[in-house]
Amino acid sequence: MNLVDVKEKLMSIVTEILEVDRSVIEGKExxxxxxxxxxxxxxxxxxxxxxETKYNIKIExxxxxxxxxxxxxxxxxxxxxxxx
Amino acid sequence: xxxxxxIKNINKHRYPFLLLDRxxxxxEGKRAKGLKNVTINEAFFNGxxxxxxxxxxxxxxxxxxxxASILTKDMGNVLGFLSSIYNARFLKPVVPGDQLIIExxxxxxxxxxxxxxxxxxxxxxxVAAANLGFIILNVNEIKGKMNE
Numbered sequence: 061m062n063l064v065d066v067k068e069k070l071m072s073i074v075t076e077i078l079e080v081d082r083s084v085i086e087g088k089e090x091x092x093x094x095x096x097x098x099x100x101x102x103x104x105x106x107x108x109x110x111x112e113t114k115y116n117i118k119i120e121x122x123x124x125x126x127x128x129x130x131x132x133x134x135x136x137x138x139x140x141x142x143x144x
Numbered sequence: 145x146x147x148x149x150x151i152k153n154i155n156k157h158r159y160p161f162l163l164l165d166r167x168x169x170x171x172e173g174k175r176a177k178g179l180k181n182v183t184i185n186e187a188f189f190n191g192x193x194x195x196x197x198x199x200x201x202x203x204x205x206x207x208x209x210x211x212a213s214i215l216t217k218d219m220g221n222v223l224g225f226l227s228s229i230y231n232a233r234f235l236k237p238v239v240p241g242d243q244l245i246i247e248x249x250x251x252x253x254x255x256x257x258x259x260x261x262x263x264x265x266x267x268x269x270x271v272a273a274a275n276l277g278f279i280i281l282n283v284n285e286i287k288g289k290m291n292e
């Protein structure tokens with residue numbers, strides 16, 4: 061899986077769970093989803109759970125607190141999958 | 145393993161919404177197997193459906209959820225809230241006289257979100273399956289959450 065695939069997959073997970081169009085996320089990859097997009101903690105956990113199963117990775121509880129934006133999640137997935 | 149009195153000690157569900165009769169197997173923090181006997185003497189069969197009683201699929205899901213709730217036995221004073229249902233399938237009608245054998249297994253945990261694979265069988269034939277998500281909250285936290 062290359063970076064484009066990883067990003068595309070993450071975009072589809074996030075937009076599907078938040079039930080938003082990708083235009084809502086695009087251009088706002090660095091904004092805090094909780095503050096600016098009003099994502100509640102339950103949906104955040106749903107996103108993390110789906111990221112774990114769809115990329116087959118394990119995200120530790122301590123790591124979750126840092127995953128506040130789309131790009132932070134992307135960064136974490138890239139690191140776990142060893143993609144530059 | 146757990147009879148109905150023990151189930152009532154663990155779960156807060158009560159008549160007419162206690163949809164689990166016995167727990168047959170229990171592995172702490174992992175999985176459980178339980179049963180629900182289906183009888184015509186249930187009020188909802190009057191309407192679902194007159195002359196063709198079928199156990200509503202949502203109640204099979206609820207039975208699975210109540211068995212999953214047994215898995216909170218050793219977590220202290222908590223309540224599990226159903227937060228998602230994925231891939232629910234109802235494969236065969238369940239009717240009075242059937243004995244539902246339900247199995248639940250935790251397959252993922254992300255903080256206090258638990259995801260569970262559940263299936264139900266009658267006479268060793270699968271009748272329903274679903275993946276359920278639960279948010280586990282401490283009873284003391286719940287009031288605050290409800291007002292959010």
